[in-house]
Amino acid sequence: MSKPGGHPPRFRIVGERAPRPDARDKVHGLLRYADDFALVGMLHAKVVRATRPSARLVKVDTRRAEAVPGVRCVMTAHDVPNNVLFSDVPGQTTAVGPLRARTQVLADDVVRYLGEAVALVAADTEEAAEAAVRLVAIEYEDLPGVFDPEAALSPDAPQIEPTGNVISRWKIRKGDVETGFREADVVVEETYRTPLVDHAFIEPEAGVGWLDENGVITLRVATQVIEHFRDVANVLGLPHSKVRIIAPYIGGGFGGKEDVTVEVFLGLLVWKTTRPVRLCYSREESILSPTKRHPFIMKYKHGAKRDGTLAALEVELISDAGGYAYLSPLTLLYGIVHAAGPYRIPHVKIDGVSVLTNNPPTSAFRGFGSAQPAFAYESQMDALARALGMDPLAFRERNFLHKGERLASGQELETAVLLAETTRRAWSALGPKRQPSGPGKRIGRGLASALTAYGRIVWLHDWSSAWVELQMDGTVLIRTGVPDIGGGQAASLVQITSELLGVAQEEIAVHIGDSALTPLAGTTTATRQLYMSGSAVHKAASELRATLVAQAAELLNVAPELVELADGIASVSGPAGKQVSFKELAAACARSHRPRSSFAIYQAPAGQVMDFETGQGKVFPDFTFGAQAVEVEVDEDTGEVEVLRLAACYDVGQAINRNSVEGQIEGGAAMGIGYALLEEDKVAAGITVTPNLMTYLIPTALDVPDVTTVILESGEGMGPWGARGIGEPAMVPTAPAIANAVFDAVGVRMTRLPITPERLWRAMHAAKVD
Amino acid sequence: MRTIEFTLNGERARVSVEPHETLLGVLRQKLAATEVKSGCERGDCGACAVVLNGKAINSCLALAVQAAGRSVVTVRGLGGADHPHPLQTAFIELGAAQCGICIPGMLVSLYAFLEAQPRATRQEVREAIGGNLCRCTGYHKIVDAAEAAARHLVSLEPRS
Numbered sequence: 001m002s003k004p005g006g007h008p009p010r011f012r013i014v015g016e017r018a019p020r021p022d023a024r025d026k027v028h029g030l031l032r033y034a035d036d037f038a039l040v041g042m043l044h045a046k047v048v049r050a051t052r053p054s055a056r057l058v059k060v061d062t063r064r065a066e067a068v069p070g071v072r073c074v075m076t077a078h079d080v081p082n083n084v085l086f087s088d089v090p091g092q093t094t095a096v097g098p099l100r101a102r103t104q105v106l107a108d109d110v111v112r113y114l115g116e117a118v119a120l121v122a123a124d125t126e127e128a129a130e131a132a133v134r135l136v137a138i139e140y141e142d143l144p145g146v147f148d149p150e151a152a153l154s155p156d157a158p159q160i161e162p163t164g165n166v167i168s169r170w171k172i173r174k175g176d177v178e179t180g181f182r183e184a185d186v187v188v189e190e191t192y193r194t195p196l197v198d199h200a201f202i203e204p205e206a207g208v209g210w211l212d213e214n215g216v217i218t219l220r221v222a223t224q225v226i227e228h229f230r231d232v233a234n235v236l237g238l239p240h241s242k243v244r245i246i247a248p249y250i251g252g253g254f255g256g257k258e259d260v261t262v263e264v265f266l267g268l269l270v271w272k273t274t275r276p277v278r279l280c281y282s283r284e285e286s287i288l289s290p291t292k293r294h295p296f297i298m299k300y301k302h303g304a305k306r307d308g309t310l311a312a313l314e315v316e317l318i319s320d321a322g323g324y325a326y327l328s329p330l331t332l333l334y335g336i337v338h339a340a341g342p343y344r345i346p347h348v349k350i351d352g353v354s355v356l357t358n359n360p361p362t363s364a365f366r367g368f369g370s371a372q373p374a375f376a377y378e379s380q381m382d383a384l385a386r387a388l389g390m391d392p393l394a395f396r397e398r399n400f401l402h403k404g405e406r407l408a409s410g411q412e413l414e415t416a417v418l419l420a421e422t423t424r425r426a427w428s429a430l431g432p433k434r435q436p437s438g439p440g441k442r443i444g445r446g447l448a449s450a451l452t453a454y455g456r457i458v459w460l461h462d463w464s465s466a467w468v469e470l471q472m473d474g475t476v477l478i479r480t481g482v483p484d485i486g487g488g489q490a491a492s493l494v495q496i497t498s499e500l501l502g503v504a505q506e507e508i509a510v511h512i513g514d515s516a517l518t519p520l521a522g523t524t525t526a527t528r529q530l531y532m533s534g535s536a537v538h539k540a541a542s543e544l545r546a547t548l549v550a551q552a553a554e555l556l557n558v559a560p561e562l563v564e565l566a567d568g569i570a571s572v573s574g575p576a577g578k579q580v581s582f583k584e585l586a587a588a589c590a591r592s593h594r595p596r597s598s599f600a601i602y603q604a605p606a607g608q609v610m611d612f613e614t615g616q617g618k619v620f621p622d623f624t625f626g627a628q629a630v631e632v633e634v635d636e637d638t639g640e641v642e643v644l645r646l647a648a649c650y651d652v653g654q655a656i657n658r659n660s661v662e663g664q665i666e667g668g669a670a671m672g673i674g675y676a677l678l679e680e681d682k683v684a685a686g687i688t689v690t691p692n693l694m695t696y697l698i699p700t701a702l703d704v705p706d707v708t709t710v711i712l713e714s715g716e717g718m719g720p721w722g723a724r725g726i727g728e729p730a731m732v733p734t735a736p737a738i739a740n741a742v743f744d745a746v747g748v749r750m751t752r753l754p755i756t757p758e759r760l761w762r763a764m765h766a767a768k769v770d
Numbered sequence: 771m772r773t774i775e776f777t778l779n780g781e782r783a784r785v786s787v788e789p790h791e792t793l794l795g796v797l798r799q800k801l802a803a804t805e806v807k808s809g810c811e812r813g814d815c816g817a818c819a820v821v822l823n824g825k826a827i828n829s830c831l832a833l834a835v836q837a838a839g840r841s842v843v844t845v846r847g848l849g850g851a852d853h854p855h856p857l858q859t860a861f862i863e864l865g866a867a868q869c870g871i872c873i874p875g876m877l878v879s880l881y882a883f884l885e886a887q888p889r890a891t892r893q894e895v896r897e898a899i900g901g902n903l904c905r906c907t908g909y910h911k912i913v914d915a916a917e918a919a920a921r922h923l924v925s926l927e928p929r930s
Contacts, residue, residue, distance in 0.1 A: 019862045026870030027858040029805025029845040033871060036804035201905055202809045202817050203871040251807075251871030252905050283810040486869025486906050659865025663907055667868065670908030693814035693903065701896040701909040 012566070014499045014721060015713075017659045020491035021505060022249055022484065033251050034222035035206035039276035042208065043072055045269050046129040047279070048119035048136045049288065050111035053323075053686025054145030054158070054358040057109060060118060061137040068135060070128035073273045075120040077108035080268060081237040085260055087326045087363070101167070101325030103290075103361075105235055105264055110143065112160055112323030113360055114686050115288035122269045122277050145358035147686050149297065149320040152355045160323065160356040167321055168329035170336045172350040172615030174408050180312025180347030184303025188383045192300065192376040193752040195680040196320070197293035198286075199365060200698045203251020205289070206280035209266035212244070216516070219266050220246040224253045224483050225523040226515040228260050232267035243267060247513030253485035254671075255364030258525045259291050259326050284691040291326050291363035292681055294319040294354075296335070296372035302380050308390050308398045310345045313408070317352040317373065319362070326363035328354045334369035334453065337619050340408040341377035342419050342451040343399040348408040350615065358686045364525060366671065370452050371732050375753060378448035378736030383749060392447055392740070393427055400449070410616035413623070416714035418651040423449045423627040429647035429708045430629050440636045443644075444745025448733035449627040453620035454527035454725030455718060458607035462621075464532040465519035468497060468540040469597035470548065472590075474568055474583035476503050478510040481521040482533045487727050488660035489529045493537045495656055496720055500541040501548070502565030503582065519599060527624070527725030530656065531718050532602060538720040540600035547598070548582075551589050555580050604718075622718045624729040626650030628669065632741040639761030641742055643673055643703075646734070649710035653717025653724035665730045666707045672734020674699045677754050774838040778803065779847030787834040794818045796834040797844070805846050805874050809903070816902035819875035820844050826882040828901070845874035848881055856922040857881060860915035868906035876902045880916050888924050892917060 025031040062074040077083050087101040107118045119136050123129040144158040151157055152165045159165055181187065207221025219232065226245040233243040250257060262279045269277040281289060296319050303312040317335050321328035336352040367374075385395035400419040406412050427447055436443050456462035466480035478497055484490040490510045498505045511518055521533040545565065552570035553560040556578045564571050571579035580588075589596045610617030631645040648665045655661045678697040682690045690696040717724030739750050748763045771786045778801060785800050794811070797803040797820070806829060809817030813831040820829045821843035822836075849855035857877055860866070867873045876899055883890065883898035890898070895916045896909070904912065 017863075017865065020865065020867075022870070023862040023865070023867045024851060026867045026873050027845070027861045027877065028849075028851050028854070029874045030851070031870060032804065033807070035808070199905075200903075201869070201871075202807070202815055202903060203869070204809070250869060252869045254905070280808075283812070283814075486871075488868070657865075659911070663865055663868055663911060666908035666910040667906045668908070671905070692812060693810050694812070698903060698905060699908075700901075700903060701899045701913065704908050704910070706913075707908060707910050 012499055013495055015655050015658060018495055018505060018657055020488050021494055022491060031249055033203055034220060034248055035280045037208050037220060039208065039210055042276040042278050043122040043124065043273060044126040044129045045120060045122045045265065045277050045279040046133045047117050047265060048121065048133050050107060050114060050116045050118050052111060052140050052142060053114040054143045055111050055140040056143055057107060057111065057118065057138060058141050059139040062119060064135040064137065065121060065132035068128055068132045070124035071121060071132045072124065072275065073122040073269060074132065075268055075272060077104065077106040079272065080105050080235060082235050083108055085231055085235065085264065087259060101329060103324040103326065113358055114688065115360065116323065120265050120269055122273055145686050147357055147359055149318050149355045149357055152357045153353065165356045166353055167325045167356055168332055168354045170333050170352045170615060172336055172348060172408050175347035177312045177314050177347045177349040181303045183305065184311040185306040186384065186387045187301065187303045188380055188387055189301040190380065190751055192298040192379060194296045194372045194375055195753055196295045196360065196362065196683060197365065197675060197679050198681050198696055199254040199256030200693065200696065201252025201254060201256060204281040204283060204286040205257065205261040207262045207266055208276060208278045209270040210276040211270055211274055216242055216244050217267050217270050218244045218246065219263055220248060221263055221266065222250045222257055223247050223263060224250065224257045224485055224525055226481055226483060226513055227520065227523065228263045229515045231260055232264050235264050236267060236271050244516040247483035250483060250485040253524065254366045255368065255525065256291065258364040258523065283693060287691045287696060288688055290361040292360050293365035294328065294331060294362040294372065298373060298376040300376050300380050302384055304384050304388060306388065308388055308395050310343055310399045312347040313340055313345045315339045315350040319354040320359055321354045321356050322359045322361035323356065324361045326361050328362060331363065331369035335373055336615065337407065337409050338370035338451065339373040339377065342401050342449060342625060344401050344405060345408060350408065359683050360681065360688060366728050367452065367732050368526065368728065374448065374450045374732045375736045375739065378733065379739050379749065379751065382446065382740040382743060393423060396423060396449055409619060411618045415622055416651060416716035417625055418712055418714055419449055419625050422625055422649040422651060422712060423447065425710045426627040426629040426647045426649040429649065429710055430631055430645055434631065434644060437633060442634045442636060442745040443631065444634065444741040445629065445631050446737045446740030446744055447627065447629045448737035448740065450729065450732045451623040451625050452729035452732050453623050455531050455604060455621035456526050456528055458605065458618055458621055459609045461606045462522060462528065462532060462604040463601055464521040464536040465599065465601045466521065466533060466536040466540045467519050467597060467599045468537065468544050470544065470582060470586050472586050474581055474586060476501060476508045478508065478537060479518045480533055480537060481513060481515060481518040482529055483513045483524040485524050487664060488657055489524055492530055492534060492656045492660065496534055496537050497541045500538065500545050503568050507568055527727045530723055531725055532604060534720045534723065536600050536602035539602055540598045543598040543600060547589065547594050548585055551585055551592065551594055552580055555588055622724065624650060624724045624726060626729055626733065628733040628737045630737045630741045632738060632745060634742060634745040636746065636764065639757035639764065641677055641755060641760065643705050643738065646705055647708040649712065650726060650729060651712040651714050651724065652726050653719065654713050654715055654721040655711055656723055661711055661726055662709045664726045665709045668730020669707050669734050670699050670704045672731040673704055673738065675753060676735035676738040680754050772835065774835055776837040776839060777841040779843055789835060791834045792830055793832040793834045793837055794829040797829060803844055806844050807871055807874055816879065817872050817875045819878050819902065821878050821882045824882060826879040843878065845877045848877060855881065856919040857916065860918040864911050864915045864918060866907065866911040866915040872902060872904045876904065876912060884920050884923060888920050890920060
């Protein structure tokens with residue numbers, strides 16, 4: 001199947017700063033998010049969570065909890081029909097051993113991390129449910145825990161799974177690194193560490209479930225994945241058709257609402273009580289419950305020749321999966337494929353291992369295993385350039401991959417690779433360098449480039465589907481199972497349809513995110529919705545357009561080529577042409593038995609599974625390329641880093657909504673600033689000591705500068721009109737750019753995130769003492 | 771349980787509350803004011819901000835009884851879809867709302883701030899929303915929209 005597109009001479013609305021249809025309800029407070037919804041007789045649910053990171057459950061006594069007035073139901077592992085959840089990627093069609101990952105719905109026998117769910121309570125009031133939670137008596141027998149991923153690799157470490165702590169290994173082999181390092185004149189070797197990070201969406205995990213009039217368990221929840229209806233059905237032992245998930249507009253996802261959160265708990269309680277049930281996590285619970293971003297330990301060794309060409313790369317990645325696998329094996333796969341960065345390196349050896357510990361479980365988070373290595377490889381590029389006495393930009397340009405060349409994993413870059421241009425443009429957009437604001441202040445500048453995959457792994461056979469319909473009144477309806485997590489996922493589909501059908505956005509309604517009533521579109525993850533569902537809607541709308549043009553041509557008695565669709569009217573080109581309204585067209589279609597609707601499936605190009613021994617093969621459909629440049633001021637007395645300027649340049653293929661593209665880049669950069677300077681879920685012996693937004697710090701309006709965004713449009717992406725995805729790529733280069741700017745300012749290489757004032761002060765102090 | 775009265779978006783609200791109930795809880799659960807969002811329930815995120823007698827506060831840190839006899843304004847009190855406040859118009863046009871969950875709190879903070887300081891600098895606007903966390907936007911377009919709205923509000927002021 002070929003990609004949709006081709007280039008019309010100009011666009012009507014694509015590429016414009018079109019106001020998003022969802023914005024109106026959001027600014028007027030009219031939108032009902034997952035927790036803004038109630039039903040008559042609704043029960044309030046709470047989760048009883050383990051207070052130990054590694055322990056055997058000797059006894060879980062629920063009798064006192066059940067006796068609390070108003071408590072309707074207390075459930076433990078023994079009440080769950082199938083107490084197992086598989087973290088397979090929805091739509092996965094290829095059985096790949098290491099990807100099979102299991103969690104228990106409610107802890108049975110042992111708990112592997114602090115906060116693991118042990119029991120569920122549903123009561124008439126939230127207060128009664130809270131009282132009952134406190135009265136569930138859990139008797140623990142502490143087990144030895146392992147909290148350090150490197151220690152967990154030892155055969156002497158406590159083994160969390162009977163099969164061992166290692167849950168996946170991936171590798172890439174290209175050339176011969178020993179030869180490569182012999183040819184190198186300069187070798188830079190360093191170990192980098194990134195922290196455990198919370199998604200910290202402002203809307204906690206939440207939802208309401210009920211039994212509908214057809215006996216279907218219906219769950220209206222904040223989720224990126226309505227396909228979890230299958231998981232709920234599997235846990236309950238019900239046919240898939242007996243569970244339905246509805247995703248209202250979501251208050252932020254970032255990967256944290258990709259794995260199952262409240263869905264299965266709500267499903268169990270609705271099934272058990274037959275009453276409507278509400279469950280909304282507290283902020284503390286949101287931070288304690290799965291999942292988080294993986295801490296990575298990254299051992300990097302690069303060799304380069306005196307002329308500035310890269311000769312060899314050896315990498316070892318260790319990812320801390322926490323207590324359960326979730327999507328850790330896949331995240332690590334992304335990690336190894338991205339680990340060499342967007343560079344041409346003849347000899348490459350990459351090894352990755354993901355290991356279980358008794359820390360909080362980790363899984364999907366914007367960047368999905370590609371953000372961590374970007375911090376390492378871009379810090380390395382900066383260090384190599386300085387070791388060679390070269391300009392960091394010139395050094396990168398010498399080694400950037402070009403279109404037609406191959407990644408270390410053997411995948412050919414088949415579309416435009418604007419690495420040099422995005423990097424130069426980001427760098428020059430910083431403008432003239434500022435002067436320090438006072439004594440003891442140092443200004444520095446840093447740069448980072450990156451490639452980030454968008455779209456699902458090609459051997460998972462991704463697809464999306466959509467339905468576009470002309471209503472009898474001449475307005476248009478879109479149906480597609482896309483969850484909108486705030487990136488403008490639904491709005492882009494409206495804009496695409498508006499462009500193709502010549503109908504104003506206001507005349508188009510979009511129904512999204514309902515596993516029973518909207519055609520499935522796959523997950524809002526992997527920066528795939530514009531690419532996948534954008535393409536499905538493009539296809540459906542194009543087919544509908546062809547029908548409408550044929551009908552109009554018949555009515556107007558002209559050749560179809562002469563029919564134009566604009567402003568809800570079909571007309572004949574040229575002055576004083578005849579015309580017919582879409583309303584009349586709809587009636588004519590009905591009379592002539594022409595369908596007024598079109599359903600389309602878009603199937604992504606699929607590929608073979610990579611060679612696991614060499615890591616060679618095509619893994620991703622395509623990549624987004626871009627760069628960020630920052631200017632920082634470092635306070636030498638306190639170690640504080642302030643980001644003064646941030647410029648970003650990306651090739652987005654084709655911007656569909658310019659505001660949304662900029663919004664992703666600005667928001668991604670802000671998240672990257674948090675990653676670089678502020679955010680760390682601190683865990684001491686398995687106990688999270690930052691369980692609120694007072695101790696877990698995300699950037700405020702005072703921590704983020706205005707972002708200068710430069711958008712390039714090669715038209716060569718895989719989405720509609722050659723669009724690429726931008727959601728995840730937007731945050732990837734920020735942290736290394738900041739670390740490189742800090743080095744530029746004070747000459748200290750920070751190898752651990754976040755770069756807190758204390759860490760930087762100590763590093764500067766140690767450097768001075770040396 | 772005690773019955774309190776206050777003005778909610780210009781209309782009289784009468785509700786029975788326990789002394790320990792927060793304003794946030796009463797607004798959301800007893801008065802159906804679900805436009806007031808709950809993000810942390812401890813004053814860290816600002817999603818629950820409302821305007822109490824002209825001042826933006828975190829309603830999760832206020833007791834409902836403190837609202838007795840006073841005026842509470844939520845984002846729905848700024849202007850409806852038919853007659854939006856300039857802030858709301860600017861937020862739509864400039865793409866300042868992404869997921870939107872922080873926006874009701876963000877808007878009332880800016881509303882109270884611009885009422886007091888319509889000629890604020892960009893930095894002052896950033897300070898005014900320093901207690902309203904947003905995880906999506908990076909704040910850039912929010913500050914742009916606030917400035918655009920401020921310019922519009924100033925242009926409407928009667929000349930002295």
